[in-house]
Amino acid sequence: xxEPTGAAPEAAGGAPRGPRAYxxxxxxxxxVSLLSCSNATLWLSFAPVADVIGQHFLLSVAQVDxxxxxxxxxxxxxxxxAIWVLDSVGLRGATVLGAWLNFAGSMLRALPGVAPxxxxxxxxxxxxxxxxxxxxxxxxFSPAKLAALWFPEHQRATANxxxxxxxxxxxxxxxxxxxxxxxxxxDIPLMLGVYTIPAGLACLLATVCLWESVPPTPPSVxxxxxxxxxxxxxxxxxxxxxxxxxLAVCFGGGIGVFSSFSALLEQILCANGYSNEFSGLCGxxxxxxxxLGALVLGLYVDxxxxxxxxxxxxxxxxxxxxVAFALVSRLQGQALAVAAICSLFxxxxxxxxxxxxxxxxxxxxxxxxxxxxxxxxxxxxAEGVLIMVLLTALTTRSADPSFSTCQHGxxxxxxxxxxxxxxxxxxxxxxxxxxxxxxxxxRLQAESAGPPLxxxxxxxxxxxxxALAPAHxxxxxxxxxxxxxxxxxxxxxxxxxQGLTETVTRGVS
Numbered sequence: 001x002x003e004p005t006g007a008a009p010e011a012a013g014g015a016p017r018g019p020r021a022y023x024x025x026x027x028x029x030x031x032v033s034l035l036s037c038s039n040a041t042l043w044l045s046f047a048p049v050a051d052v053i054g055q056h057f058l059l060s061v062a063q064v065d066x067x068x069x070x071x072x073x074x075x076x077x078x079x080x081x082a083i084w085v086l087d088s089v090g091l092r093g094a095t096v097l098g099a100w101l102n103f104a105g106s107m108l109r110a111l112p113g114v115a116p117x118x119x120x121x122x123x124x125x126x127x128x129x130x131x132x133x134x135x136x137x138x139x140x141f142s143p144a145k146l147a148a149l150w151f152p153e154h155q156r157a158t159a160n161x162x163x164x165x166x167x168x169x170x171x172x173x174x175x176x177x178x179x180x181x182x183x184x185x186x187d188i189p190l191m192l193g194v195y196t197i198p199a200g201l202a203c204l205l206a207t208v209c210l211w212e213s214v215p216p217t218p219p220s221v222x223x224x225x226x227x228x229x230x231x232x233x234x235x236x237x238x239x240x241x242x243x244x245x246x247l248a249v250c251f252g253g254g255i256g257v258f259s260s261f262s263a264l265l266e267q268i269l270c271a272n273g274y275s276n277e278f279s280g281l282c283g284x285x286x287x288x289x290x291x292l293g294a295l296v297l298g299l300y301v302d303x304x305x306x307x308x309x310x311x312x313x314x315x316x317x318x319x320x321x322x323v324a325f326a327l328v329s330r331l332q333g334q335a336l337a338v339a340a341i342c343s344l345f346x347x348x349x350x351x352x353x354x355x356x357x358x359x360x361x362x363x364x365x366x367x368x369x370x371x372x373x374x375x376x377x378x379x380x381x382a383e384g385v386l387i388m389v390l391l392t393a394l395t396t397r398s399a400d401p402s403f404s405t406c407q408h409g410x411x412x413x414x415x416x417x418x419x420x421x422x423x424x425x426x427x428x429x430x431x432x433x434x435x436x437x438x439x440x441x442x443r444l445q446a447e448s449a450g451p452p453l454x455x456x457x458x459x460x461x462x463x464x465x466x467a468l469a470p471a472h473x474x475x476x477x478x479x480x481x482x483x484x485x486x487x488x489x490x491x492x493x494x495x496x497x498q499g500l501t502e503t504v505t506r507g508v509s
Contacts, residue, residue: 040170056185074133079378082137090213098138105131113189144369175283255380293351318349
């Protein structure tokens with residue numbers, strides 16, 4: 001079933017029909033969103049109950065940390081490969097492959113829970129998490145491509161937001177569900193089994209319900225005539241783009257800080273007397289307020305197009321919240337203050353993610369959305385690995401473990417130096433971005449004029465009379481069609497159809 005998107009009807013003489021949107025695009029969006037949510041729950045399912053997992057399976061703190069860290073490690077070498085897979089295999093093939101990897105990983109890591117005779121449960125956990133980490137790259141890079149290929153222009157932002165926000169929704173589910181399911185070691189098999197259900201459902205829907213990578217008729221003019229460079233050429237353009245490199249490094253560092261915060265939150269808080277349930281609540285508040293902030297900030301940016309200002313202001317406020325968390329979380333009996341700071345940290349920091357990804361696309365145009373957003377994510381994962389390793393390496397044994405609620409067999413850790421380092425890095429990335437990042441909105445400049453009609457040519461600048469220029473253009477400025485050509489590079493002009501020219505001439509005379 002197809003829905004017209006307001007395009008002109010099919011022209012006479014067998015000309016291509018106008019853009020069309022198909023109802024099954026929502027099924028594709030549902031599958032990608034469910035897969036992204038499931039993958040995120042599998043990533044952080046161990047972190048909220050790290051102490052119980054370690055005690056039950058006789059694992060060290062470092063081993064439990066690696067169950068989350070492996071997602072970051074795997075995404076670095078395979079991130080570029082995932083971008084290539086999306087471009088070569090197609091959206092459907094990449095989604096189905098990601099769904100099967102995700103489901104296989106969830107089943108593999110569930111085996112130690114139902115087979116207690118397994119001598120090395122850590123190997124199964126790590127193997128399953130590695131398969132899920134491979135799926136993550138295919139899942140994270142899909143929303144921008146899905147929105148561009150299947151959704152009309154007035155629905156792209158909505159589709160991208162739904163698919164993107166389903167990933168933090170999965171983090172929220174894991175932060176709340178894992179502590180609720182696991183009270184003691186005997187509850188771990190139940191938790192592992194529960195997380196296989198959405199993974200299996202996403203795998204089934206992806207295999208059965210997704211039929212093609214692209215619709216028979218493109219949903220928009222942009223989808224029909226993409227301006228994206230090829231894969232290798234696009235990467236070269238990105239690496240030579242100074243503004244993009246600054247954004248990728250600084251915002252990628254922010255991704256690393258947020259990933260480390262989510263993975264280590266339970267260990268940080270339990271060392272200071274806070275329960276697993278409270279840690280899960282703080283993680284949930286971090287995500288909930290982040291999604292709320294993303295909605296508010298997204299609506300603001302849609303109306304004002306102030307991508308740079310919104311990103312810089314959000315990161316500045318997030319840095320202040322990070323500093324506050326580093327100081328207040330070291331105190332006992334400050335549950336309300338800690339919860340409030342986690343909420344603010346999510347609202348100001350996490351909400352910047354969708355806007356920063358859009359800013360990356362604006363900065364990188366005409367490079368495609370998948371490559372522009374994907375490279376930022378890969379750099380963020382690489383920086384996340386370094387940050388998490390540094391934070392855990394700088395911990396020391398707590399001098400006063402009496403108030404600790406950690407259930408692990410080892411003594412609780414002192415995270416004071418690590419938290420100060422996290423706050424310092426967050427502040428450093430923000431300062432560099434605020435001071436040195438400046439870019440024009442290349443995609444908006446190109447799209448504001450719209451693509452030239454196939455039977456017309458852009459007039460020469462000298463042939464355009466200032467008196468006939470539109471009211472919103474200053475005399476002497478380049479016409480919209482010229483601005484589009486400047487953004488995309490030189491292009492050849494099609495000849496006017498003779499029949500149309502004669503008809504117009506007769507009508508005028």
